[in-house]
Each structure stands twice: as C-alpha cells, then as structure tokens.
Amino acid sequence: MLFSALIQAAGEEILEVRGECDILDLSMDSRKKMEQGLFFCIPGARFDAHDFAPQAIANGAAALVVTHFLPLDVPQARVKNVRRAMSLMTAEFFHHPDREMKLLGVTGTKGKTTTSYLIKAIMEAAGYKVGLIGTTGNMIGSEYMKSEFTTPEPIDFFRTLRMMRDEGVEVVSMEVSAHALEMGRLHGVHFEAGCYTNLSQDHLDLFGTMEKYFECKKSFFAPKWLDNAAINVDEETSASILSDIAVPHTTYGICNNADLFARDIEITEDGVQFTMKLFGTDEYPVKLQLTGMFNVYNALAAAAVGLIAGVPLDVITKALASVKSVPGRAEVLDTHTPYKVILDYSHSPDALENILVAVREFARGRVISLFGCGGDRDTGKRPIMGEISGRLADYSILTSDNPRTEDPFEILRAVEEGMKKTDGSYILIENRREAIRHALQIGKDGDIIVLAGKGHETYQEINGVKRPFDEKVVVRELLEEMEK
Numbered sequence: 098m099l100f101s102a103l104i105q106a107a108g109e110e111i112l113e114v115r116g117e118c119d120i121l122d123l124s125m126d127s128r129k130k131m132e133q134g135l136f137f138c139i140p141g142a143r144f145d146a147h148d149f150a151p152q153a154i155a156n157g158a159a160a161l162v163v164t165h166f167l168p169l170d171v172p173q174a175r176v177k178n179v180r181r182a183m184s185l186m187t188a189e190f191f192h193h194p195d196r197e198m199k200l201l202g203v204t205g206t207k208g209k210t211t212t213s214y215l216i217k218a219i220m221e222a223a224g225y226k227v228g229l230i231g232t233t234g235n236m237i238g239s240e241y242m243k244s245e246f247t248t249p250e251p252i253d254f255f256r257t258l259r260m261m262r263d264e265g266v267e268v269v270s271m272e273v274s275a276h277a278l279e280m281g282r283l284h285g286v287h288f289e290a291g292c293y294t295n296l297s298q299d300h301l302d303l304f305g306t307m308e309k310y311f312e313c314k315k316s317f318f319a320p321k322w323l324d325n326a327a328i329n330v331d332e333e334t335s336a337s338i339l340s341d342i343a344v345p346h347t348t349y350g351i352c353n354n355a356d357l358f359a360r361d362i363e364i365t366e367d368g369v370q371f372t373m374k375l376f377g378t379d380e381y382p383v384k385l386q387l388t389g390m391f392n393v394y395n396a397l398a399a400a401a402v403g404l405i406a407g408v409p410l411d412v413i414t415k416a417l418a419s420v421k422s423v424p425g426r427a428e429v430l431d432t433h434t435p436y437k438v439i440l441d442y443s444h445s446p447d448a449l450e451n452i453l454v455a456v457r458e459f460a461r462g463r464v465i466s467l468f469g470c471g472g473d474r475d476t477g478k479r480p481i482m483g484e485i486s487g488r489l490a491d492y493s494i495l496t497s498d499n500p501r502t503e504d505p506f507e508i509l510r511a512v513e514e515g516m517k518k519t520d521g522s523y524i525l526i527e528n529r530r531e532a533i534r535h536a537l538q539i540g541k542d543g544d545i546i547v548l549a550g551k552g553h554e555t556y557q558e559i560n561g562v563k564r565p566f567d568e569k570v571v572v573r574e575l576l577e578e579m580e581k
Contacts, residue, residue, distance in 0.1 A: 098190055100160050103135065104174050106189030110182040116172025118159045123190055123252050125183070131157035137183045138163045162186070180251075184284035187251040194258035195286050198228075198266060201402050202273040204317050205294025205329075207448050208395045209247070209272040211387070211423045212294060215399030215416075216270040222416035223408040228261040230254070230271035232442075233424045233553040237264050248277030251284075268406070275313045276303065288323040290405045292398050295332045297447030301475040311337075320344055327401035329394060330355045347405060349397040357401050359383075359393050366437070366459040369393055373400060373414065381414045386421050389455030425552025427452060430572055436462065436540035440568055442552025444471060444498065446481040449549055453489040462543030466490035467536050468550050469529070470512055472503030472558075479508060483515025486523075490547075492539075493523035496532035498550045499558040529557060529566070534575050548572075 100118050104111055121133040127149035136158035138147040150158070150167055160172040162179055176182040188195065201216055203209045210232050217236070220227045229236040232247045235257055242257070248271070249257065261269060273291070277283055296311055304310040311334055318326050318338050326346040328335050330353045339346070349357040355376075362371040369385040371393055385396055396417050403413045422428050428440045439456060443449045449468060456464055466486040470479045486493040495512050497505045505527050516523050526532040536546045548568055551557075557566035 100135070100172050100174070103186040103189055107174070107176065107182045107185045110176045110178060110185060111174055112177060113166075113175045114173070115166065116160070118172050120160060120190070122157075123187055124153065124158065125250065125252060127153035127156065127158075129153075129156060131159075133157070133159045135160050135162065135186070137161075137179050138167075139179045139183075140164060178281060180281040181284040184251040184281060184286070187255045188285055191255040191259040194255060194262040197262050198258070199225075199268045199406065200286065200288045201268065201270050201406065202288045202291045202317070202323070203271070203294065203398070203402075204273040204275070204278075204291065204314055205332075206297045206299050206445065207451065208294040208391060208398065209274075210442070211392065211395040211426045212292060212398045212402075213270045213272050214423045215396060215420055216292075216402050218420050219399055219403040219408055219413050219416040220268045220270065220406065222412050222419070223403070223406075225268045226265050228258075228266040228269040230257065230269060232272060237261055237266060246277075247272050247274040248282055251282055254282065273317060275310060278317055279303065279313050283322075287321075290325040290327065290402050291317055291323040292327040292402050293318065293332070293335060293338060294329055294394065294398055295447075296334045297445055298478055298481070299445040299475065301477060315341075318342055318344065318346075325405045327398060327405060329398065331394070347401045349394075349401045351393065351397075357397055357404065359397055362390070362393055364388060364390060364455070364458050369396075373397070373410070375404065375410060378410070381410050383414050384418050386418070387423070387427060388459070389427055389451065391451045391455065392427070425554070427455065428552075430569060432572065432576060434537075434540060434576070435542035436544035436546060438537075438540075438546045438548065438572055440548050440552060441550075442554075443468075443549045444552075446478050446485055449482050450485045450489065452547055452549060453486065456545045456547060457489060460543070460545045462541055462545070463491035464489070465492045465494065465536055465540065465544055465546045467494040467496060467532055467546065467548050469496045469498035469500075469505075470508050470550075471499045472501035472505070472508055474501075476511065479511035480515030480518075483512040484518050485515075487516040487519030487521030490521060493521055494532050494536055495523060495525045496529045497527055497557070497559070498529075499554075500560075501558050502561050505559070530571055530575070533568070533571055534579075537572070537575055537579060 120135045122131045125137045136153035203212045235242040330348040330350040348355040359371045374380045425442045430438045441452045555567040556563040
C-alpha cells in the first residue's frame with residue numbers, strides 16, 4: 098500500500114508530508130525486522146521512540162510517522178498525535194475490518210471480562226460466529242490467541258480483526274479499557290453497542306484522580322464511539338453518563354428502576370438463580386453456573402447488549418445458563434479437597450470486597466483470603482485492600498502479586514498498615530508459592546480459599562522479569578506434593 102494512501106486515511110491528523118514509498122508492514126517496535134515497514138515514533142513517559150528511528154530503519158523501516166521531522170533520508174509524515182494517526186492508518190492498512198463486523202464493547206472497572214464472555218455466548222446462541230478480545234486473550238470461536246493488553250495496540254488490534262473477519266467472524270465482543278481510550282488505541286473505531294458496568298478505584302497511577310478516570314470512561318458513551326448503550330443504573334456514577342448521553346440506551350439494574358432488571362435472587366456456591374424481566378414483558382428464569390451478586394450484574398449487562406443486538410430474551414437466558422466459568426473470574430478449581438479453592442482476578446479494593454462478600458454468603462467454614470498488590474502501580478489502594486481483607490476474611494495471607502521493580506516487602510508493609518486497622522488474623526508470606534502452600538495446608542472442611550489478584554495470569558513479574566507462575570498449575574503441584 099502506498100504511504101500516501103495511509104496518509105490520506107489519517108485525515109486531519111496529518112500536518113506535513115515528505116516523500117513517498119510502498120508500505121508492506123507496520124511497527125511501533127524498532128527492534129522488529131520489517132520489509133518496507135512504516136515505523137510509528139511514539140513519544141512516551143519513559144522514552145521517545147523518535148530516538149530509535151535509526152534502529153527501525155536498519156531493521157527495514159521505509160518510512161516514519163513523527164511529531165517532528167528527523168534528519169533521516171526516508172519519507173516521513175508529521176502528525177498532531179502519533180497514536181491517533183496510527184489507529185487511522187492501521188485501519189486503512191488492514192482494509193477496515195471493523196466496518197465489516199458488529200463490535201460490542203464493555204467498559205468499567207470490574208466485570209468487563211465476564212460480561213464480554215457472556216455476550217459472546219449470547220451472540221453465538223443467536224447463530225453468529227463470534228470473536229472475543231480482552232484481558233484473558235483473544236478468541237475466534239473456541240480457539241484462543243494470546244494478547245498483551247486488555248485492549249490491544251492498533252496494529253495488533255486491526256490485524257486481529259482482519260484475521261477474525263477472514264475466518265468468518267460476524268460479531269466481536271471486546272473489553273474497552275480506560276488505557277485504550279486515553280491513549281487513542283481505538284481512535285476512529287465505531288461500536289454498535291457499548292456497555293458500562295461500574296467504577297471503583299484503579300489505575301490512579303495513570304489518571305491521578307478518580308474524576309479523570311471516570312471522565313475517560315464516560316467519554317466512550319458518545320455518538321462518535323457507538324450507536325447504542327447499556328448502562329448499569331445502580332452504579333452511582335451512571336447518573337452523570339445518563340444526564341449527558343446522546344445515543345439510544347438501555348438501563349439495567351437490581352435496586353433502581355431499570356429497563357431490564359433482576360428479582361428473586363438466590364445465591365449458592367454452585368451458582369445464582371434469579372428472574373429477569375424487560376419492563377413491560379414476560380419474566381424469564383435465569384440459572385447461572387457463575388456465583389456472586391456481581392455476576393447477576395454481569396449477566397444483566399450482557400443481556401442488555403444482547404437485546405440491543407436484537408437477540409430474544411429466551412435465547413439470552415439459555416445462553417447465560419450455558420457458561421460454566423470464565424478464566425480467573427471467581428473460578429472454582431477442581432481440587433477434590435474438603436475445602437474449595439477459588440481463583441479470582443480481583444486486584445482492586447472493590448473487586449476484592451466483592452469476591453469476599455460473595456463467598457461469605459455460602460461459606461460453611463472459614464473464608465481464607467490470599468492476596469497482594471502489584472508494584473509500580475497505584476500505591477493508595479494497598480492499605481485499603483489490607484483493611485478490606487482484615488474485615489471480611491476470617492484469615493488473610495499477605496503475599497506478593499507482581500512486585501515488578503519494587504521491593505515486595507515495601508508493598509506488603511503498606512498492605513499490612515490497613516490490615517492492622519482491623520481485628521483480622523493474618524500472616525505475611527512473601528513467596529507466593531509458599532503462601533499458597535500454607536493456605537492449602539490449613540484448609541479444613543467447608544473452608545473457602547480465595548486466591549486473589551492473579552486470576553488468568555500465567556506469570557509473576559519480579560525485578561522486571563516475567564517468570565512462569567500459573568496458579569492452577571501451582572495448586573495442582575502443591576496438592577500432589579502434599580499427598581506424597
């Protein structure tokens with residue numbers, strides 16, 4: 098594809114252009130080998146990719162997208178914002194696969210992954226071939242593909258969409274992260290429907306304040322992004338979205354008046370039963386294999402998106418009942434022990450509280466909470482999470498999550514500050530494998546052990562290095578060791 102064709106697609110982002118050539122590949126990694134590649138020089142907080150343009154050219158880049166011209170003898174396009182231009186140019190390079198499929202997006206602090214899986218099940222039950230993009234990876238039907246981000250960078254995103262469309266995918270259910278919105282990863286992309294789940298403290302390392310974090314989420318619910326919206330009316334911040342919303346929308350909830358609502362909710366360790374009703378229509382019984390009140394909200398969110406997409410409620414209820422589990426989301430591991438072990442991705446205060454409240458409702462014995470906090474991220478949530486576990490769990494095991502480049506004991510001391518504000522019993526075991534071993538050793542009949550924070554992740558990042566650490570594998574190995 099000609100460089101000029103990609104430039105034309107970027108429209109008002111383009112300020113000035115020098116030169117022309119053929120483009121056969123795209124990259125934002127100067128280390129990547131390319132043939133006739135286009136390299137995007139993205140300025141970042143830690144480094145500026147303009148400095149690596151010579152390396153990119155040495156590896157096959159034939160042209161550059163820059164914020165200022167570089168003294169290099171290759172075609173260059175100077176743009177207002179490299180990330181926004183990258184999204185527009187990448188869409189053109191892959192022939193706009195986003196325009197050939199229905200895109201259904203889910204945003205919010207919690208529930209994005211589960212809701213996107215439930216939407217996938219609903220649309221498949223309606224007869225569509227469905228793709229999924231999110232935190233646990235990407236899917237075409239039942240085939241998994243790895244992904245680095247909740248919402249991928251534009252090159253990976255549009256390449257994935259092109260692959261999906263070429264495989265016959267008609268609908269894509271995807272998570273839309275605040276990072277993606279803030280960084281312009283989806284600039285120019287349009288969704289048939291977007292869903293808002295909730296807002297709680299997270300990502301303040303990027304946004305600084307909850308107000309900025311919310312405004313980023315709220316910006317998604319505008320005509321430039323989507324045609325229809327599904328809004329959780331029980332979420333207190335939704336009032337601000339609904340007061341300004343300029344697209345057709347459906348509300349869902351339990352406590353407040355909503356278009357789609359749940360009643361007669363019964364929660365057990367095996368799942369949730371409730372009655373779902375669209376205002377003015379018949380009632381439909383729902384039996385989820387997922388447990389916890391938060392999954393009632395996730396089911397309502399997915400159902401609302403399904404209704405917007407034209408799926409009948411009877412098809413929706415059958416689809417919801419078919420989902421057995423979502424990787425790392427309140428996932429009950431098959432341990433064959435008198436106690437239960439639940440794997441959950443809860444790595445924020447609200448998420449940790451939700452999972453502990455949920456298991457407390459059906460625990461016959463103790464609730465044992467094992468968790469930590471990630472390094473190089475929002476430090477303010479550490480004592481908050483300590484206090485939550487101390488208040489809601491019978492016994493807490495403080496351990497490492499992904500300490501990244503931080504001293505893990507500094508992180509644990511911050512978590513312990515919150516724990517000490519409660520009467521909760523706890524122990525500090527920095528090594529996460531040994532912490533899990535301790536939890537399994539003390540587990541008794543009727544106890545529920547919640548392994549929080551890692552969820553679907555199959556690594557642990559220590560001193561900036563990612564090392565294999567799949568908690569499903571770790572639990573299985575430890576139980577085998579204990580049997581011997």
